Amino acid sequence: MNDAITTLPLLERRTLAESAYAHLRELLVSGRVAPGERLSLRDLSEALGVSVMPVREAVSRLIADRALEVAPNRAVRVPVMTRAQFRELAQVRAGIEGWAASLAATTRSPAQLDGIAAAEAAMRKARASADPSIAVALNRDFHFAIYRAAALPTLLEVIGGLWLKAGPVINLDLRHSNDRLSAGHALRCHAAALAAIRDGRPEAARNAVAEDITRAADFIIEKGGLPEAPAG
Template sequence: MGALKLAPLARPDGMPTHEYAHRRLRQAIMVGSIRPGESLTIRGIAEAMESSPTPVREALRRLSSEGALKVLDNRRIMVPKMTADRFGELMALRAVLEQHGARRAVGHITERQIDRLAEIDRALDDAIARKDKATALLLNQEFHRTLYTANPDQMIMPMVESVWLQLGPFLGIAMEHVAQLYVVDRHQEAIAALRKRDEDAVAAAIAADIREGIGGFDRGAIENLLRLAGQ
């Protein structure tokens, strides 16, 4: 039996247990605190968050539909293992999806929202300067999310989040083995392009940001990291 350790998380009043379980597990996976290949038990999770199997199972179903977990033939549940090929596909998908999302946001985003992006980027630079990898990752996600959700009818966010979620466990490994994150994000470039309403330039900035920013490793680096982590 694995003594599952789960970071605590505030529970808003009235939130159902299954949703709370989903949020908490999701966060744990997103920041890579559950190792790929590690198997989870319903009862173990239920005990860890002081509830019962029923709502936990609902949370696990959702997470498996989101690609964060994989249900084996034994019906056992685990965090999928990463491979260099899978990582490549995920990053390529991220690029396509997010470029699209960025393009479809250009026509909707307000100056005020662009200001908000700049604000998030400042906080992000600050976190990087403090070498606070975890919050840097979160703020980077918030930057992208804020951009894409400027389009009120946007349909990509659940899919983008799914990709982030699938990348999460590997980023957890990466952050353990990479001494410093020397991040060269393209957020300023994106912001400038947004102010000019230049759709192509926005898309280019986002593509470059994904390719070279946080989590942007080349294939060799990936294989190295996977070997180091014994995957």
């Protein structure tokens, strides 16, 4: 049999696994699953319209990324972070994502600036929305509009990995209430970041994004949504 034909099924499987991985990454980064939530391979495969095999491959990759974990009962679940772990992750994010914002202040194109401004405006409008889950996607859109403008694909990949771990936690409260949005910290920091990037002020852009991340972490920790120590 022709070698090209014999390798075709493997290529198709790899494509499905990559697609499943991309979809599951988005699920985590956008905060649409919560810490501790169990994920059924069968339910995921049915939702994606594929067999269990590519989903299993995608989940295995996410476990290797430490974005998912296997519980003692062998169930796959979203990891639960302690307060100390989340605080550490927030500190790393503030440094790296703040740097990305500082780069965006000098590298962004006019079209990218328009995209950042549009995302910031949409987030402000979401403050009055009756559906707080809308803010989850809009917050991510704003941040990644900035990070893409930094024009460093490797840096964007690193930040994506950080959001894989942080997404379920940082968006948990936004999924259920708009308290953090109503407090105004995020909107003020977003407006400051936009102004700094528009005016070409790298250090101000860095500080605005770092403050946004730090204040969000403080808010979530003070609200008591994270455990002091690992479970069991």
